[in-house]
Every structure is written in C-alpha cells, then in structure tokens.
Amino acid sequence: MIYLDYSSTTPVLPEVLDSFNKVTSEYFGNSNSLHSLGIKSKELLDSAINQVSELLNIDKDTITFTSGATESNNIALIGTCLANKDKGNHIIVSKLEHPSIYGICDYLTTIGFKVSYVNNTQEGVIDFEDLKKKITKDTILVSICMVNSETGVRQPLRTIRQVMNKCKSGIILHSDITQALGKIPVNFNDFDLASASGHKIHAPLGIGLFYKSKKVKVNSLLYGSTNSFHPGTYPLPLIVSFSKALRISLHELEKKQEIVEKWSEKLLKNFSKFENIKINHPKYSIPHIINISLMNIKPETFIHALEKHEIYISSNTACSSGKLSTSVMALYNDKKRAETTLRISISPLTKLEEITVFINAFNGIYEKLSELND
Ligand code: PMP
Numbered sequence: 001m002i003y004l005d006y007s008s009t010t011p012v013l014p015e016v017l018d019s020f021n022k023v024t025s026e027y028f029g030n031s032n033s034l035h036s037l038g039i040k041s042k043e044l045l046d047s048a049i050n051q052v053s054e055l056l057n058i059d060k061d062t063i064t065f066t067s068g069a070t071e072s073n074n075i076a077l078i079g080t081c082l083a084n085k086d087k088g089n090h091i092i093v094s095k096l097e098h099p100s101i102y103g104i105c106d107y108l109t110t111i112g113f114k115v116s117y118v119n120n121t122q123e124g125v126i127d128f129e130d131l132k133k134k135i136t137k138d139t140i141l142v143s144i145c146m147v148n149s150e151t152g153v154r155q156p157l158r159t160i161r162q163v164m165n166k167c168k169s170g171i172i173l174h175s176d177i178t179q180a181l182g183k184i185p186v187n188f189n190d191f192d193l194a195s196a197s198g199h200k201i202h203a204p205l206g207i208g209l210f211y212k213s214k215k216v217k218v219n220s221l222l223y224g225s226t227n228s229f230h231p232g233t234y235p236l237p238l239i240v241s242f243s244k245a246l247r248i249s250l251h252e253l254e255k256k257q258e259i260v261e262k263w264s265e266k267l268l269k270n271f272s273k274f275e276n277i278k279i280n281h282p283k284y285s286i287p288h289i290i291n292i293s294l295m296n297i298k299p300e301t302f303i304h305a306l307e308k309h310e311i312y313i314s315s316n317t318a319c320s321s322g323k324l325s326t327s328v329m330a331l332y333n334d335k336k337r338a339e340t341t342l343r344i345s346i347s348p349l350t351k352l353e354e355i356t357v358f359i360n361a362f363n364g365i366y367e368k369l370s371e372l373n374d
Contacts, residue, residue: 088140093143
C-alpha cells in the first residue's frame with residue numbers, strides 16, 4: 001500500500017498506540033478522583049499538559065484538549081463572537097478556510113453576526129488592501145487558516161496581524177493551524193486563538209487542541225461540573241497520545257521538512273511534463289501538500305484507478321470530497337480547474353520507492369485515461 005493522503009488523516013504511530021493502550025489499561029482512574037488511582041492519573045495528565053506546553057512554548061493554562069479541530073474552530077469563532085458582542089458583530093475570514101469554518105460562519109449569520117470574506121492574491125496570500133477595506137469599527141475577529149488544507153498555501157500571520165492592528169486595535173486573530181502543526185514551525189505569538197487536530201500528527205482520532213491566549217475573552221459553548229471549554233472527564237489515553245505524537249512530529253522538524261521537500265520537487269517535476277495538468281502549488285505552498293488539476297479527467301475516475309494499485313490520494317479536502325475545490329477556485333477563479341483537482345499529501349515517512357512507484361502508476365493511468373478522452 002502507498003498512502004499519500006496524510007493531510008486527510010495519518011496512521012497512528014506504533015509507539016503512540018502503545019502509549020494509548022498502556023494508559024487505557026493502567027491509568028483508568030478518573031483524574032478528578034481523590035484516591036491513589038485518581039492521583040496517578042492526575043500526575044500523568046499534568047505531565048502530558050506540561051509536555052505540550054513546553055513543546056509549543058505556550059503557557060499550560062492556554063491549552064484545552066477538544067475532540068478535534070472542528071470543535072476547536074467552533075469554540076474559537078462562536079465563543080469569541082458571544083464573549084465580545086458588546087464590541088461589535090462583524091468577523092472576517094479568508095476564502096482559503098477549511099469547510100468547518102464556513103459552516104460555523106453560516107450559523108453565526110443566523111444569530112446576528114456579519115461575516116466578510118477577504119480576498120487573496122493569485123499566489124494565495126491574503127490581499128492586505130482588501131483586508132484593510134473590510135475591517136470596520138464593528139470587527140471583533142479575523143480567522144485565517146495558517147496552511148490551506150487543499151493547496152498547502154501558507155499565510156504570513158504576523159504581517160496580517162500588523163495590518164489588522166493598523167486599522168483597529170483589539171481585533172482577535174484566530175488561526176486554524178491543523179495543517180501546519182507538526183509540519184512547519186508555528187509561533188503561537190502570531191495569533192490569539194488556534195485550532196489543531198491530533199489525527200493529522202499520528203495521534204488517534206478524537207483529540208484536538210484549542211489554544212487561547214490569556215489576553216482574550218472567549219465564552220464556553222459547553223457547561224458542566226468543571227469550568228473548561230471542554231468539560232467532563234479528561235480522556236487521558238487520548239491526551240497522552242497527543243502529547244507523544246506531538247513530541248515525535250516536532251523532533252528534527254527541519255530534517256523532516258528537507259525530506260518532504262525532496263519528494264515534493266520530484267512530484268512537481270513529473271506533473272509539469274504534462275501540458276494538460278495545471279499545478280495548483282503557488283510559491284507559498286508548503287511541500288507536504290501538492291494539488292494538481294487534471295482538466296480533462298474526472299478526479300474520482302483517477303482516484304479509483306490508482307486504488308487498484310493500492311495507492312491512496314484525495315480529490316480535494318477529505319471533508320468536501322466530490323465537490324468543487326473552493327481553495328483552487330479562490331486562487332484561480334477557474335471552475336474546470338477547481339472541479340478536477342487531485343491532492344497528493346506526503347509525509348517524512350514517505351519513502352523514495354513509494355514516490356517512484358506512484359509516479360510510474362500515475363503516468364501510466366494518466367496517459368491511458370487521456371487517450372480515452374481524446
Ligand atoms: N481544519 C483543517 C485545516 C483541516 O485540514 C481539518 C481536517 N481535514 C479540520 C480543520 C477538521 O479537523 P477534525 O477532523 O479534527 O475535526
């Protein structure tokens with residue numbers, strides 16, 4: 001099997017799974033219980049939180065474990081709007097967000113908030129002039145995805161924040177860092193709020209991170225016996241797995257980036273040989289995500305043909321597969337290009353042999369399907 005769909009989800013690393021199993025069987029005490037089993041679990045919980053805080057260089061009080069990035073995005077956007085509605089009712093998001101953000105925005109408009117969608121350049125970067133124009137006295141929040149899940153385009157968050165501050169101080173900046181964490185360095189001083197997901201960094205499904213700087217006010221969307229954005233009993237096996245997966249993914253990050261860069265160059269070189277293939281990989285895209293448009297071939301046909309070789313890739317983001325790629329549309333404003341996308345997402349675990357086998361299979365299928373379409 002050749003798995004090239006790491007941006008959809010990642011396999012749980014064996015050592016992470018070992019931790020998950022060990023914590024499940026040996027640390028089953030509720031970390032809120034007063035007896036020794038509870039204390040043992042609480043100590044492990046504290047050490048996992050400390051590890052995440054050290055790895056990300058953030059205060060441990062800024063960390064909430066959630067069920068995933070979708071939940072974190074909900075807390076970030078809805079919770080911020082509810083907590084700051086006395087200051088205004090306007091938010092701005094980019095056209096390169098994950099579909100979950102657009103679902104949340106649709107909901108916010110039903111409860112009285114206004115949403116503006118800031119333009120980007122053809123290189124995918126937020127159009128600063130458009131951002132300035134869209135900020136009003138009522139703007140309370142800007143949400144910009146750090147790395148776009150479909151094309152890998154990376155945003156200059158620090159500059160975006162400077163642009164925002166020049167127009168109006170006090171606007172909260174949220175970033176969905178799900179496709180950035182564990183792939184590229186992330187500086188948590190560049191934003192006030194962030195969302196991330198464990199299953200993109202080889203942790204199990206069902207665990208995510210919500211980061212909230214102490215400077216900003218966000219309402220909880222859930223209430224319970226504990227005062228937290230995600231109340232209830234801590235899912236200790238998931239939290240420990242997340243901290244372990246994070247530590248492993250951040251280890252020798254630069255070296256891993258170099259490996260991915262090498263495979264990315266090989267793939268791009270191959271795709272550029274074909275006249276009818278458009279490469280949706282602007283210069284600010286991270287190497288881990290490569291998006292192409294086949295123009296004359298349906299992506300699902302291609303994906304199923306590759307599957308026969310046990311090779312797995314995506315059309316666009318897994319959460320909107322089968323639909324037009326909103327990100328490619330936002331970049332090139334070309335419907336055909338946006339309807340025929342394939343996303344190949346690679347990891348430092350990817351081997352040269354896998355890239356070679358993929359390229360051969362891809363080229364064979366492409367030539368065959370192109371002939372059929374002539
Ligand atoms: N944001 C981005 C940028 C993503 O890529 C994804 C996953 N496709 C999500 C949010 C949703 O993450 P989760 O599955 O953890 O809810």
